[in-house]
Amino acid sequence: MRKEPKNKLSRFSLLESFQELGMLTPALILLALFVMTPFIMSIPLSFTNQKLFPSPIPVKLIGLRNYRQILSDGEFWQAIKNVFLFTLMILPTQCGFALLAACFLNKQAIMKKTLRAMFFLPFITPMVIVTVIWATIYKYPTGLLNSFVQTVIPRFQMIDWLGNRHTALTAIVFLSAWQAYGFQMVIYLAGLQNIPEELYEAAAIDGAGGWKRFAYVTWPSLKNTTIFVLTITTIQALKLFTQVNILTHGGPLGSTNTLVHYMYEAGFIGQKIGYSAASSILMFLLVFTVVLAQRLLLKRMED
Amino acid sequence: MGKRILMALAMIIAVGSLVFAGSQGETQTDARKITFMYQGTDQFQASYKAAVERFTAATGIGVEMRYAPHDMYHEQLAAAIAGDDLADVVQLDGPFLSSLAWGGVLVPVEAYIDQNLLADMTASNVVQCTYPPDGKLYAMGHIDSTVLLYANKSYLEKIGARIPTSVEDAWTLEEFDAYLAALAKLPEVAYPLDIMRAYGVKSEWGTYGFYTAFISGGGGIMDRENWKADGMLNSPETIAVARKFQEWADKGWLVPASAGANMVFNEQRSAAMAWCGNWYWAGAYPSMGDDLIALPLPDFGNGVYTPNASWIFGITKDADKEAAGQFLSYMLQDQAFIDDMIKTGEFPGLKSWAARDPLYSTDMKIAAEQAAYAIARPPHPAYPTITSAFMKAFANILDGADVEDELNDAAAEIDEDILDNDGYPPFGK
Amino acid sequence: MVMKKNIQESAINKNPGKESAFQESAFQESARRTKGLLKHQMMHQIKHQLQPHKRIGYLKTFLLLLLALLIIMPLALLFSSSLKDDRFQITAELGSLKAFFVTNPSFNNYIEILGPQAPVPMARFFLNSCIVMAGTVAGTLLVSTMTAYALLRGKFRFKRVIMTGIIALYIIPAEAIMLPLLFLSVKIHLTDTYIIQMLPFMASPIYIFLFHQFFKEIPASIAESAQIEGASFWKIFHLVYVPLNVPALVTVTILQGMESWNQYLWPLLVVRSENVRPMTVAIASFFSTSDIYWDRLFAASVVMMMPILVLYLVFQKYFIASIASSAVKV
Known part of the structure; x- marks a missing residue:
């Protein structure tokens, strides 16, 4: 992205700056009130032994004890490993398929509406239902997937997809990608609408075929969209929770445990508010580092 | 286009806030009024509503009902406590009684409750409502629960198993083990036992369903004298029971989580027995009929112990306690209300109800009998930590982790929490 | 409204001389050049070239439809189950091919949750x-x-x-x-x-x-x-x-x-x-x-x-x- 041109024409008037600030404030107030304040409130909490229910003995400051316990907990590190693996697997699967589907659907002339709606359907399925449906597909021993694979490969040894620690995370990846690619697809579709038709016409004159048109027109024009999609998908992936909480509770043997699930278990099941706050702060710092690094990397690619 | 969108948005906001303002205007002005916080399915909500209406008609005391969904009930309760917005009567899950009594949220209820109702409570019901340090009732319940073995009768006949008819002659561990082995050899049986791993071993079922097996084997989660987990949760007796479950899992005898919770009663009938709560009957009976029998939990060597507890009602510290007690006494003795409970197949916590319940006085009689063998989950303010540590360890053990390591870790986690809170005085004194 | 038109018009007029937000590509260059030069007939030819051949279009549609059906297959399970009145039948059939078929469809479930008899509004x-x-x-x-x-x-x-x-x-x-x-x-x-x-x-x-x-x-x-x-x-x-x-x-x-x-x-x-x-x-x-x-x-x-x-x-x-x-x- 090139630098903004120095604007000599506009004078920095009082009204202008008033309007700018006026447009910015509602969001800042809402974010401060509903996201930042509660998060900042959890910082002092993370140094205490606060529980959910009231206690007749006063809540104690316990220093860095929560942090020390978390960092020496093997489960926490396993959760970090799991979410990174999950992110690495889901980024190409989900974003790639979303882009592909968007490109095909964009220029589709016949049955346009029906096809788009069908491709969009998984995304509007409530997650609870998605997990119920996929649990029956992954079912062991008589699930649809096992029966299908066995029909194709008769000697196939049936697998307990969600109950085996080597396959559980991958199974969650496919379910998640199926459910959520609609999100990226819709955004790519909107991005594709912004590409001017003239660019394709010009490409056609220069004799560019389908693939070349994609590589030289579509892909570069989707740059800003792709940056958005990659950043958001990364954060969403690192925040993985709902599917895991319903389907595997982090098991078997912690192989699908995630950072948010770790925090949830401490806070909502163990009712250890202080401990849970500490783990959410650690999680924030970790994911923020990743996102910042990614943003700098994407920024470099942009220039 | 943009302008029109903005206009439409403004309209929506305006209409929305009007509706919002409208919904605020509904206030009642009763002379005497209590508030009641509860959870439950649609049918339960309807039953509570009807009972409340009858109560108000009979006494003139108004009841403001505050529903909070099951999944986030304790969080809502905690927020109400912190925001000084606590209801007079609150429903709570049995094992959390100690936590709330210890925190000073609940008060002893005996003085405010009708004597007849107190006398009507089953032994197990009294256990779930009692706070151990002072032995007083801090809540009232009408519903209870228990865990049983459910078996496919024809499979048991095929292997020539002895069929217990009372809790007294429950299977011993050796018998149970031998029957599982024999059932595993039947061609129709893929899995001899379903311990409901489909519920998710971390959904409280992991503790609720199995803690009594450990007590029955001579171990347990907590030493109820000194309130420590170390020395009990990692005792040789506890380890032996855990090893037994792991052995069954290793042999492939237990229905895996992903297979679902219906393997005993689906068309293939590929599981022979189920280890499940009293609600299982309602699901299995329609397809199995008289081929389904309910049996007492096996004796792991130290006598039969059975799980208990359900959602009970407490009176809070700043409540109008007389009115609250009057309300509970009325509702829990309201026979129309009890009829609703019978209709949904709930497990009776009252003797008079058990006697007239068509299910628990016949096919599921053994369940009612088990109420005399109930022992509560560790009634300790650290219960949230206790259950989460235990469930995790038990789940990992079933998945093949090292038994001793897991139990040692869980015991350490529990004791550490207790230490962090100075032993939760007056416990452990 | 007049204002809006003015701005958009001026945007079009002023724009070609200025920098565009995109990285300049060869295609954009030629796009600008051709805009004035191309005859009507040539445009038509290119338009034709951009439109995929009709038969390919049908084939593509067919393949997309097949993929779409595969994708929404799990949802067929959801829909067919919602037409089964017996909740025990649903659990019994879930996980086998029977889950996709409804022998005696009934809208009872919908009536139960939305109808006047529903226990909640x-x-x-x-x-x-x-x-x-x-x-x-x-x-x-x-x-x-x-x-x-x-x-x-x-x-x-x-x-x-x-x-x-x-x-x-x-x-x-x-x-x-x-x-x-x-x-x-x-x-x-x-x-x-x-x-x-x-x-x-x-x-x-x-x-x-x-x-x-x-x-x-x-x-x-x-x-x-x-x-x-x-x-x-x-x-x-x-x-x-x-x-x-x-x-x-x-x-x-x-x-x-x-x-x-x-x-x-x-x-x-x-x-x-x-x-x-x-x-x-x-x-x-x-x-x-x-x-x-x-x-x-x-x-x-x-x-x-x-x-x-x-x-x-x-x-x-x-x-x-x-x-x-x-x-x-x-």
Whole structure:
């Protein structure tokens, strides 16, 4: 992205700056009130032994004890490993398929509406239902997937997809990608609408075929969209929770445990508010580092 | 286009806030009024509503009902406590009684409750409502629960198993083990036992369903004298029971989580027995009929112990306690209300109800009998930590982790929490 | 309206001479050259070349349809199960091929949850969900477009830092801030209202970021030329940037609408009375720990999905409508 041109024409008037600030404030107030304040409130909490229910003995400051316990907990590190693996697997699967589907659907002339709606359907399925449906597909021993694979490969040894620690995370990846690619697809579709038709016409004159048109027109024009999609998908992936909480509770043997699930278990099941706050702060710092690094990397690619 | 969108948005906001303002205007002005916080399915909500209406008609005391969904009930309760917005009567899950009594949220209820109702409570019901340090009732319940073995009768006949008819002659561990082995050899049986791993071993079922097996084997989660987990949760007796479950899992005898919770009663009938709560009957009976029998939990060597507890009602510290007690006494003795409970197949916590319940006085009689063998989950303010540590360890053990390591870790986690809170005085004194 | 036309016209006129927002590519060069040179006939030829051959079109449609069917196969399971009246039959058949077939379809489940006999006023919950969704979407569109624009074209410092900060807020998992937020709402007596179900989601980092990326596509030169015409910061925003980004507006409407529609944990915490209870919370009560009412749950899920599907079908035509306006942007 090139630098903004120095604007000599506009004078920095009082009204202008008033309007700018006026447009910015509602969001800042809402974010401060509903996201930042509660998060900042959890910082002092993370140094205490606060529980959910009231206690007749006063809540104690316990220093860095929560942090020390978390960092020496093997489960926490396993959760970090799991979410990174999950992110690495889901980024190409989900974003790639979303882009592909968007490109095909964009220029589709016949049955346009029906096809788009069908491709969009998984995304509007409530997650609870998605997990119920996929649990029956992954079912062991008589699930649809096992029966299908066995029909194709008769000697196939049936697998307990969600109950085996080597396959559980991958199974969650496919379910998640199926459910959520609609999100990226819709955004790519909107991005594709912004590409001017003239660019394709010009490409056609220069004799560019389908693939070349994609590589030289579509892909570069989707740059800003792709940056958005990659950043958001990364954060969403690192925040993985709902599917895991319903389907595997982090098991078997912690192989699908995630950072948010770790925090949830401490806070909502163990009712250890202080401990849970500490783990959410650690999680924030970790994911923020990743996102910042990614943003700098994407920024470099942009220039 | 943009302008029109903005206009439409403004309209929506305006209409929305009007509706919002409208919904605020509904206030009642009763002379005497209590508030009641509860959870439950649609049918339960309807039953509570009807009972409340009858109560108000009979006494003139108004009841403001505050529903909070099951999944986030304790969080809502905690927020109400912190925001000084606590209801007079609150429903709570049995094992959390100690936590709330210890925190000073609940008060002893005996003085405010009708004597007849107190006398009507089953032994197990009294256990779930009692706070151990002072032995007083801090809540009232009408519903209870228990865990049983459910078996496919024809499979048991095929292997020539002895069929217990009372809790007294429950299977011993050796018998149970031998029957599982024999059932595993039947061609129709893929899995001899379903311990409901489909519920998710971390959904409280992991503790609720199995803690009594450990007590029955001579171990347990907590030493109820000194309130420590170390020395009990990692005792040789506890380890032996855990090893037994792991052995069954290793042999492939237990229905895996992903297979679902219906393997005993689906068309293939590929599981022979189920280890499940009293609600299982309602699901299995329609397809199995008289081929389904309910049996007492096996004796792991130290006598039969059975799980208990359900959602009970407490009176809070700043409540109008007389009115609250009057309300509970009325509702829990309201026979129309009890009829609703019978209709949904709930497990009776009252003797008079058990006697007239068509299910628990016949096919599921053994369940009612088990109420005399109930022992509560560790009634300790650290219960949230206790259950989460235990469930995790038990789940990992079933998945093949090292038994001793897991139990040692869980015991350490529990004791550490207790230490962090100075032993939760007056416990452990 | 006259103003709007002027600005857009001037944008087109002034634009070719100025820099474009894109990296200059060879294709863009030739696009500009050919625009004047090409004869009508040549354009026709190229148009023809761009349109895929009809037979290929049918083949592509067929393959896409096949893929779509494969993708929605799991949902067929959901739909067929919702037509089975017996919840024990559903669990028994789930997991075998029988799950896809209905021998005696019945709408009883739908009647049970929506009809007058329903134990809870599901129609009211449906209305509540609609109100919360409409309010949230309206608020989100307004707040995030304004913020994104101010952060892109405003003349104050630290814009990039603020934008990164806002993205950082998206990292905070909802589960981490829910309890403090609940305690806060109880203190300020906002629990059990529509407002508390909408406000926390209106300033959504993700949609501020999305508009930011889409607004970037509009060349700064357009804003500049509009400014010469005397348009104010606010006017350029709602007369140029908002109307030129209908696809993004529609996208956010659909995405945020569906997010709001499926909100579960937050309303679970702040809603008590039936007056403001959304459908998700009501449906969750079919899922009690001991007993799952699969029949009603599946029917309710189908009912839940319909409004979003309708929303999508209604709004998706704006994806196409915006093509006309996209010419302005080069």
